Amino acid sequence: MSGQVTGVVEVKEELKHISKEVPKYDSPEKVVGEARYLADVDMPGMLHAKILRSPYPHARILSIDTSKAERIPGVVAVITARDVKLNPIGFMKDNPPLKSNKVRSVRDEVAAVAAVDPEIAMEALDDIEVEYDPLPAVFDPLKALKPGAPLIHDEFGTNSVNLDFGFEAGDVEAALKAADVVVEGTYRTQYVAANPGDTMGALAWMDAHGVMNVMTxxxxxxxxxxxxxxxxxLPGYRVRVVQPYIGGAFGRSLDVLPFDVIVAALAMKTRRPVKLQFTRAEELQNAPPKQPIIAMVKHGATKDGKLVARSVDLVIDSGPYVSWGVFDARVMQYTATGLYQVPFVNFKTKVVYTNNPYCGAQRSAGNSQITFALESNLEELAEELGMDPVEFRLKNANKPGTVTSQGAKITTCAMEEALREAAERIGWRGRRSAGPDRGIGFACYFHVGGGARIYRSDGCGAAVKIDDFGGVTVIVGGTEYGNGLDTSVQLIVAEELGIPLDRVKVYINGDTNIRLWDVGTHASRGTFVCGNAALHAAREARRQLLQGAAEFLDESSDDLDLKDGMIYSKKNYEKRMAYDKMIRRMHFFKGAKGTVVSTSYFYEPPSEEQDKHGYGNISAAYGFGCQSALVEVDRETGKVKVLKVVSAHDAGRVINPNGFKGQVHGGVMMGIGLALIEELKVSGGRVLNGVFEEYKMPRVVDVPEIIPVSVGEPDPAGPFGAKGMAESPIIPMAPAIANAIADAVGVRLRELPMSPERVWRALRAISSTR
Amino acid sequence: MSTRISFILNGSRVTVDVEPWESLLDVIRKKLGLKGTKLAFCRGACGGCGACTVIIDGRAVYSSILPAYKVDGRNVITIEGLASPEGLHPLQEAFVEAGAIQCGFCTSGMLMSAKALLDENPDPSDDEIKDALRGNLCRCTGYVKIIEAIKLASKRMRRPAGGG
Structure with missing residues (x-):
């Protein structure tokens, strides 16, 4: 059961904290039930909000009458688009928080109530009378593009979203023509709910300064x-955001959604605190799921297995509004040009408005979807070539010191080593040799590991202050929701300063008035970007401390060092003083300058925004890896059981092995859910299995043997050599399992999830053709 | 309509008026102010997530679907009652040490299920641990370190003071 983190990442003896197994920073309060999540926070006089959503996927709103609801005792406010002026939200500013003329999905917000308790608010929703004129709806993105299809946004005149994520490197058609072997296939992925324990919500209140405060x-x-x-x-300085402990997010909490705006609008109107937190059913119906894709993929290779060209044609169903989900296309584009060495690549997308739910980003932001398509197709190609899958992948693996056709500068890269580890540790002996109805599959990944410049700034700020007792507080802009950034920051700062770990307190989440800016925790960027910010802030604190100490120890600060909490002269160890004592000297000693050590640093990773052709190095480092899966297929039922997973990652130096393993275990299990179990079934624009017991997620009985492996070497740009890796383990999981199923029973599944029914049907199809 | 009930909560007797439709979870969280037992907003439509698990007379029970009046006269333990004045319960120590916690939302429920298991079966096999955690969902950890933590605690509890 226990997986050892092994590999060549060498831990230098002089590193005191880095790469040591330490408990997660916030686990003491979580283990006694003291951590307060949004659900645990109430305010005096707090009202509860509920939102009336459309019963139709597409309809005109003819009239709204709220008078009856307003008369219910306990109802404090009812709002519609008529009562409050709210600006549309989202990347295309196409999503009005409250809809006035038209609804475009069953999620669409028509009115909202604030009442003294949630039951009264719910009851009031029933008394809001809305007259609709239902319109024809469209749920198939390909049909939505046909002439005469119902228009989601009448004013745009088309359902084609005005966003192009296309990228072209070389003449792919010619290269495919010249290739010895070409394999093509269409792959589909599903809606998946993030569905963490903590549902989406917000608690908003206006304070006496006229500032809108939101806890979210x-x-x-x-x-x-x-x-x-x-x-x-409002001007931005009149909005303050406070984050409590967050019980998981996985990417679905990156957008501001209509409910956020509605809660704030109700707080403005009532001048009381207003809270809305999704029930589980609301979470499953209304929280943004993972973006599904339809991907038509073609690979061409020479007969000795060298990839020459790749073409990807992608259809992305935007739902009625453009959210982060659509922008998964940019990550997919980057993988299309980045995964393996492929000289010619053509990547095309169609982004389409429909009446389906709109999506969000979710762990790996598109990479798990596109990697399923690419790695499945590559396996089909390897089979066609009659090549061993490991040998085939090694032949095309990414290498350090290369640049992709899209401009990704690959610095450190140990994909080959990851492949070898994944093959050896899973017991690979060639195709069809894992035993009866058993199979082994492989898939690799390419992902950002040094931030991801998808916004104009990819930076993070951190501040360090040292109190009179040697206590160090690091204030960091990044967000903690279980990802372990708190612990990485603690390790980095303690190491850089040379002090015991327990002296370092991490201020994370909390108040935007106190923290320095950060773009948000996503894209596996926390340890790399926020970690670098904390490292530089700590480095400056150390410099200030040694400079101050120079005076008292009568030594040049260059000759001083700080280790294990002691400041000492490297030339004469007799000259030394505990750092906390020195801090007091610098502050209070008679004749001292009255220095208090406090620093801040804003770290902007050395990456580039993509130019208008899509070219640019968006990350300061890249992560690579390979996963292998051993599965067993029950031919009677079609049920696939994953028996063992080897999960090998080049994450640079693993600075927090406990966190590394936890992310591997969790990502692998989420990947098994994506591959085999999970699906929000959407029909007529509505989630059909939107109650908790019908949305199946991996449970403890689904856990296989999982072996986390670390490969590679410290990355020169990462804090103590670290690269990001938290999303990585989900990325290659579904294709590794698909390839293992093919190895086990000879069927190729091109659609997720690979449910027992789909596997059984595929098995039946091949047995009937034999 | 309300009924006065009395039960032992984390070792102390409490008396509280409850409505017939009120869940034990609501009473613990709202009326008694103990927020460590987690609310996953299932509103009675149970998905078997186990975030609300408490121990009643030695058995792990979902408090969100149990009417509060049913605990009259019984012994209830929540996450707040797991540690003693002397310190953390070995399970709590093991969860921290083994890295069994990420977002922490499932942790209270996991600990309750684990305690109920170890109280009855001090030396469970991997399969018995998995069986005891069937009714607890975790979205972050992949369960691996939770199982490791329970094994670690079990080992320590069987070899007290100074043992490995």
Missing amino acids: NTQAPFLYQRWLAEALG
């Missing part, structure tokens, strides 16, 4: 501040 479980508090201010028509 967002992952991106500073973008939230900006976007909420824009939606409310």
Whole structure:
């Protein structure tokens, strides 16, 4: 059961904290039940909000009558688009928080109530009378593009979203023609709910200074501040965002959604605290799921297995509004040009408005979907070539010191080593040799590991202050929702300063008025970007401390060092003083300058925004890896059981092995859910299995043997050599399992999830053709 | 309509008026102010997530679907009652040490299920641990370190003071 983190990442003896197994920073309060999540926070006089959503996927609103609801005792406010002026939200500003003329999905917000308790608010919703004129709806993105299809946004005149994520490197058609072997296939992925324990919500109140305060479980508090201010028509400095402990997010909390704006609008109107937190059913119906894709993929290779060209044609169903989900296309584009060495690549997308639910980003932001398509197709190609899958992948693996056709500068890269580890540790002996009805599959990944410049700034700020007793507080802009950034920051700062770990307190989440800006925790960027910010802030604190000490120890600060909490002269160890004592000297000693050590640093990773052709190095480092899966297929039922997973990652130096293993275990299990179990079934624009017991997620009985492996070497740009890796383990899981199923029973599944029914049907199809 | 009930909560007797439709979870969280037992907003439509698990007379029970009046005269333990004045319960120590916690939302419920298991079966096999955690969802950890933590605690509890 226990997986050892092994590999060549060498831990230098002089590192005191880095790469040591330490408990997660916030686990003491979580283990006694003291951590307060949004659900645990109430305010005096607090009202509860509920939102009336459309019963139709597409309809005109003819009239809204709220008078009856307003008369219910306990109802304090009812709002509609008529009563409050709210600006549209989202990347295309196409999503009015309250809809006035038209609804475009069953999620669409028509009215909202604030009442003294949630039951009264719910009851009041029933008394809001809305007259609709239902319109024809469209749920198939390909049909939505046909002439005469119902228009989602009448004013645009088309359902084609005005966003192009296309990228072209070389003449792919010619290269495919010249290739010895070409394999093509169409792959589909599903809607998946993030569905963490902590449902989406917000608690808003206006304070006496006229500031809108919002406590919310967002992952991106500073973008939230900006976007909420824009939606409310307030200057940004009059919005303050506070994050409590957050019980998981996985990417679905990056957007500001209509409910956020509505809660704030109700707080403005009532001048009382107003809270809304999704029930589980609301979470499953209304929280943004993972973006599904339809991907038509073609690979061409020479007969000795060298990839020459790749073409990807992608259809993305935007739902009625453009959210982060659509922008998964940019990650997919980057993988299309980046995964393996492929000289010619053509990547095309169609983004389409429909009446389906709109999506969000979710762990790996598109990479798990596109990697399913690419790695499945590559396996089909390897089979066609009659090549061993490991040998085939090694032949095309990414290498250090290369640049992709899209401009990704690959610095450190140990994909080959990851492949070898994944093959050896899973017991690979060639195709069809895992035993009866058993199979082994492989898939690799390419992902950002040094931030991801998808916004104009990819930076993070951190501040360090040292109190009179040697206590160090690091204030960091990044967000903690279980990802372990708190612990990485603690390790980095303690190491850099040379002090015991327990002296370092990490201020994370909390208040946007106190923290320095950060773009948000996503894209596996926390340890790399926020970690670098904390490292530089600590480095400056150390410099200030040694400079101050130079005076008292009568030594040049260059000759001083700080280790294990002791400042000493490297030339004469007799000259030394405990750092906390030195801090007091610098502050209080008679004749001293009255110095208090406090620093801040804003770290902007050395990456570039993509130019208008899509070219640019968006990350300061890249992560690579390979996963292998051993599965067993029950031919009677079609049920696939995953028996063992080897999960090998080049994450640079693993600075927090406990966190590394936890992310591997969790990502692998989420990947098994994506591959085999999970699906929000959407029909007629509505989630059909939107109650908790019908949305199946991996449970403890589904856990296989999982072996986390670390490969590679410290990355020169990462804090103590670290690269990001938290999303990585989900990325290659579904294709590794699909390839293992093919190895086990000879069927190729091109659609997720690979449910027992789909596997059984595929098995039946091949047995009937034999 | 309300009924006065009395039960032992984390070792102390409490008396509280409850409505017939009120869940034990609501009473613990709202009326008694103990927020460590987690609310996953299932509103009675139970998905078997186990975040609300408490121990009643030695058995792990979902408090969100149990009417509060049913605990009259019984012994209830929540996450707040797991540690003693002397310190953390070995399970709590093991969860921290083994890295069994990420977002922490499932942790209270996991600990309750684990305690109920170890109280009855001090030396469970991997399969018995998995069986005891069937009714607890975790979205973050992949369960691996939770199982490791329970094994670690079990080992320590069987070899007290100074044992490995």
